[in-house]
Amino acid sequence: MAERIPRVPVREQDPKVRAHNFEEVCYGYNTSEAQLEASRCLHCKNPRCVGACPVGIDIPGFVAKVAAGEFAAAAEVIARDSSLPAVCGRVCPQETQCEGSCVLGIKSEPVAIGKLERFVADWAHAQKANHSEMVPEKSKETVQKGKRIAVIGSGPAGLACASDLAKWGYDVTIFEALHKAGGVLEYGIPEFRLPKETVLKHEIEEVTRLGVKIETDVIVGRTVTIDALMGQEGFKAVFVGTGAGLPKFMGIPGENLCGVFSANEFLTRNNLMKAFREDYLTPIHAGKKVCVVGGGNVAMDAARTALRLGAEVHIVYRRTENELPARREEVHHAKEEGIVFDLLTNPVQVLGDEKGWVRALKCIRMELGEPDESGRRSPVPIPGSEFEIETDTVIMALGTSPNPLIAQTTVGLETGRRGVLVADENGATTRPGIFAGGDAVSGAATVILAMGAGRKAAKAIDAYLNAQ
Amino acid sequence: MYPILKKEMLTPTICRMEVEAPRLARAAAPGQFLIVLPDEKGERIPLTISAYDPARGSVTIVTQKIGASTADIIAKEPGERFRDVVGPLGQASEFVAKPLEELRKERFIFIAGGVGTAPVYPQAQWLHEHGVPVEVIIGAKTRDLLIYKEEMTDVCDALHICTDDGSEGFHGMVTALLEKLVAEGRTYTQAVAIGPMIMMKFTTLTCKKLSLPCTVSLNTLMVDGTGMCGACRVSVGGKTRFACVDGPEFDGYEVDFDEAMRRQRQYMAEERETMERHECKIGRS
Known part of the structure; x- marks a missing residue:
């Protein structure tokens, strides 16, 4: 019977509105939504979700408490294994962890474990619940x-x-x-x-x-x-x-032109230094058109930040959408907000103007070849397919070390x-x-x-x- | 929070401050720098360290007012605090790790331009105290902008002054004075130039002409100062290096100064806007 309830959608800020502000995209569940969603859990005898959680949170345990409306108890269950539930509920790649292993996901949609975790953490915060008091264990x-x-x-x-x-x-x-x-x-x-x-x-x-x-x-x-x-x-x-x-760069010509930034620089200016706020002094340069190179969460974050700062934004990624390493929700949100995905595309050079600023990104078209050591099909350049994308800003989001x-x-x-x-x-x-x-x-x-x-x-x- | 212990205006726009930062004072070495975040809403500003006193637990910084954030630093008074002071950052000067016997065979000439004179001081002092021959050139536009004259006299074998307008010392640029000193028969084995990027570029060119090795200290843009952001990247010998962790000192012969100067001006448009906003805010209060 539980299977007949569809996954409860979560309320979000309208993409057209949020493309211009830095407020949180997702509003999260309210209590009735959370209880309804929690009631979908089948309470498997052998809960695969727990095994798929890197810290082994007792997921069916806390979900049952949510379903019963015992939110403080739910928070206690999570606190046994996680010290950052409000963060993890928001940023974990649930689709490859807990939710990816949920039995419900085989025929329909998995329980929204991430959203429930977030709900519990936010609820506990709102109650000014004191986690350290709630932790039942040895501490005392x-x-x-x-x-x-x-x-x-x-x-x-x-x-x-x-x-x-x-x-x-x-x-x-x-x-x-x-x-x-x-x-x-x-x-x-x-x-x-x-x-x-x-x-x-x-x-x-x-x-x-x-x-x-x-x-x-x-x-x-x-x-x-x-x-x-x-x-x-x-x-x-x-x-x-x-x-x-430490940010990685591609090692292609033109990477030190003005207007080429690491995603780390771009995001640090905006997040840590709050460059998006007029009352903070740190400058940030988003330009009119931005190319973000890479397909991970950091690439999505940089792209969506540039968009909010008023730029037209392209993600330049050398494989296809299936290989994008970013959380699925981030890709979905990025698309909703109007980010353009230039897939199977790899930069070979950053081109500059006479003042030493970026004017275009020279790219080559790619196709997928044999799987590489990561199991993903490796991208291979198509000879002679070079072309230019006009842009005034390039953000490199190629990973860090x-x-x-x-x-x-x-x-x-x-x-x-x-x-x-x-x-x-x-x-x-x-x-x-x-x-x-x-x-x-x-x-x-x-x-x-x-x-x-x-x-x-x-x-x-x-x-x-x-x-x- | 980091209390300001002392403040002194060296010129109308250049300010010297002693700041309490015990951990930093214990760890600092010549050639390194630090970052100051004056207030919650300010910018992280890289500044050179012009003195450090482990016993007092303090460091001395010299700041020139060039934008909104440096103006905020200078506006602070003794008793007030900086939100953050972090460092020491970057590598210590290469000579610090060299065997003294070898070092004493060298003859150092420091070429200091403008506010870049302040970081020359601890370097010259270190060498002088360790018995290494060291001379210093200080250059400025005009005599009122010369800083660290008296202090420097005590830490070098000979101090040479020049001003662009001839109001004090040699009439001309530091490069012309360096050439003159060499022409007069003075010999040097190692030059160290610290000052505006353009001055370091031309000093390096002069040194090349004189076959004199030249170290420069690059004051690039930075955010974190720990290798995280890459805003400070410079081309050195055709390779990209991070001034914050690989530098700030590099072999001047290898540095692409033109690129470095362009990169330094990268946020000029945004900064002008900030400055305008900032100044009208200050004007209102």
């Missing part, structure tokens, strides 16, 4: 262990690691290089997908309420070294969650391919007492995977310190 019985632990980076990996350790009684300090905590959640993901004041700030406050201290403006490797932290400053263990922050600073300034920390830190499955690096996780170890991945890695490393740090 645990004696303060007093041991100091340094967490480097306040992105998803660091926040997750720090909250677990704080719950277990450790004295945790997070060191953040930028002037605001949140890592990629702050500088990378735009307001219209993840509101900073109403959602992110609150999630970070939840972490500090557990007793975690956050020291901003500390670039570990420059302002202080890991050795100094573990030596003079007395930290017994360190977790490195520094993410993958880890910052080498910590590895360069810490003796005994080994790095692997593309500069990632070498760590075992529990996050232990090649140096005792130093753990790592998230994009710094995996290379650019997702918020939830980073969170999962942070939590695993927290367990390993606890075990390491107990064995001392």
Whole structure:
């Protein structure tokens, strides 16, 4: 019977309106919508969704509480496994994780697990529910262990690691290089997908309420070294969650022309520095027509930001729509908002005018050949098919790699391919007492995977310190 | 928050401030820089470090008013605070890591232009204190814009002054003075030029003519200063480098200055707009 209820659509801002503002696209469910959607869950004996969640949230458990209208209880269930539900409900690629494994998805549409998670987190926030009080576990019985632990980076990996350790009684300090905590959640993901004041700030406050201290403006490797932290400053263990922050460029001619930006620069100006607001001083250049090169979430974020700043925007991607690595919802939203997709198209040169500014992007048409190591069919250029797209701004969204600073300034920390830190499955690096996780170890991945890695490393740090 | 301990106007538009930033003061080395975010709504502005005092837990910065954000920095008074001061950023000057015996065989000539004189000071000081021969040229448009004259005298073997209008010292540009000094028989083995991009470009050309190696310190655009944004990318020896993490100092011979100058002006249109908005706001209050 449950299968007969169609997936409850979520209310969103009209695409024509939202193309001109930075307000959140999705309004989320209200209580009756959430309860109706939650009632669709079949409560499988062997819930595949839980296995597909990188942090193993008891999904049928919290969904049942939502269906029953027990939202506080639902929040408690989620809090056992996730410290950032309002974020993950918004930015997780649910279609390849929980929702992608939902049995309902075989014949109809999966339960909207992401939207339900978001609903619960937002509801709890609105009730001013105190997560740290709601967490049922050991935290209260645990004696303060007093041991100091340094967490480097306040992105998803660091926040997750720090909250677990704080719950277990450790004295945790997070060191953040930028002037605001949140890592990629702050500088990378735009307001219209993840509101900073109403959602992110609150999630970070939840972490500090557990007793975690956050020291901003500390670039570990420059302002202080890991050795100094573990030596003079007395930290017994360190977790490195520094993410993958270095932008990649294509290495084609013309990339240093004026008007070519990394997506990181473009998004940092807009998100962290709030360049879209008139009362903030940081400038941003979106131009009249923007080509965003790449097909991931960052490409969609940059494209939709440029659109909101008033530009005509094209996504230039070398494969087809099926291979776009972005969340499906982002692609859908981007199209609704009027972003043009130039697919099977790859830039070969950025062309400039006499003043050194971009005037066009020279591209070549591609076709799909044999599958490559990622399993995706690899794009092959069609000889002689070069053409120009006139544009005044080019944004490169080609992925990012880890910052080498910590590895360069810490003796005994080994790095692997593309500069990632070498760590075992529990996050232990090649140096005792130093753990790592998230994009710094995996290379650019997702918020939830980073969170999962942070939590695993927290367990390993606890075990390491107990064995001392 | 980072309290301002002292403030002094060196010229009507150039201001020296001592700022409390203990971690930064302990870690800083010659050649490095920092970033100041004056207020919540301000811009992250890269500035050179002209002194650092680990004991007092302070750093000294010298700022020239060139836009809305630098104006905001200069407008602060002792007792007020900057929202953020972060660093030290970039690599320390190469000489810091060199063996002293080798270094003492060198003869350094610093060529300082305008506000670029401030970051020359800790470098000359470091070398002078370590017994390395060092001379300094300070150039400015006119005598009122010369900074760090007295301070510099104490940290070098010879100080040479020039002004474009001849109001003090040698009448002419730093490049002409450098050529004159060499023609007079002074010998140098390493030049370091810090100042406006155009001045570093022409100083490098002069050094090439004199077969004198020339290090330059690039003041490119930056947002984070940690290698994240790539706004600071420069072509050095045909390769793209990030001034914030690979620099700020590079071999001047290898730098594509024309590209660097174009990139530095990239946000000029937007900045002009901001400046206008900002000034009319200030005017209202």
